[in-house]
Amino acid sequence: MPHSHEHRFPDALALANALAGELRVELQEAIAARGHASLVVSGGRTPALLFEQLSRESLDWRKVWVTLADERWVDLQDPGSNERMVRQTLLQNHAAAAQLIGMKNAAASPAEGCDWCWRSLARIARPFDVVLLGMGDDGHTASLFPQSPGIVAALNASNPPACIAMQAPVAPEQRISLNLTALLDARRVILHIQGEGKWSVYQRALQRGAVAELPVRAVLHQQETPVEVFWSP
Numbered sequence: 001m002p003h004s005h006e007h008r009f010p011d012a013l014a015l016a017n018a019l020a021g022e023l024r025v026e027l028q029e030a031i032a033a034r035g036h037a038s039l040v041v042s043g044g045r046t047p048a049l050l051f052e053q054l055s056r057e058s059l060d061w062r063k064v065w066v067t068l069a070d071e072r073w074v075d076l077q078d079p080g081s082n083e084r085m086v087r088q089t090l091l092q093n094h095a096a097a098a099q100l101i102g103m104k105n106a107a108a109s110p111a112e113g114c115d116w117c118w119r120s121l122a123r124i125a126r127p128f129d130v131v132l133l134g135m136g137d138d139g140h141t142a143s144l145f146p147q148s149p150g151i152v153a154a155l156n157a158s159n160p161p162a163c164i165a166m167q168a169p170v171a172p173e174q175r176i177s178l179n180l181t182a183l184l185d186a187r188r189v190i191l192h193i194q195g196e197g198k199w200s201v202y203q204r205a206l207q208r209g210a211v212a213e214l215p216v217r218a219v220l221h222q223q224e225t226p227v228e229v230f231w232s233p
Helices: 012-034 048-055 082-089 093-097 110-121 196-206 216-220
Strands: 005-008 037-041 064-068 070-072 099-101 130-133 163-168 173-178 189-194 227-232
Touching (some): 012 037, 012 130, 012 227, 064 082, 070 082, 082 099, 110 163, 110 173, 196 216
Parallel strands (some): 005 227, 037 064, 037 130, 064 099, 189 227
Antiparallel strands (some): 163 173
């Protein structure tokens, strides 16, 4: 059975305020315990308000490492770039002092850039302190898409943690993503979702079934890493 803990809020602002406060405490405790903290974030529209709130939280951001759960293989000036979105929303205000390691690099393709990306991420101590995930209407999380080439290997919990090349099936585009093992190499995983449609998908994912059909199931049904779900309409 899934062992996720649910937090429901009346609206997106209430969720963003509460989760930003939780993340501040989590990062502060990590810094106090280990001298540094790490936060893995996702892109898309959902976390923008949260990132803006979090950027104003007061803590020693110089000791916080930030990286991405996944990235589109596009130029950093492209509107679709997750790194661009994180720089514009999270790495502002107090959080401008944080250290960001992006995933997009000079390689010609994600497949060629995976090893470089993973070596770059080795600067961040693992397990990660917090991995913040989103979820699509198709049940994907990070860039782990249903029925995408390579999804079975990406979700195989016996594979070592790594960066992997993936492809979004709709409006096909190349992506780079952490695999399931890397995403779960964390002290805490948070699934941040909004809207009735995504709540319905989440409820389906709580039921047993093929993880390749709803990849978020692989996160929700594992027993190693605590998962918390933050939702608002």
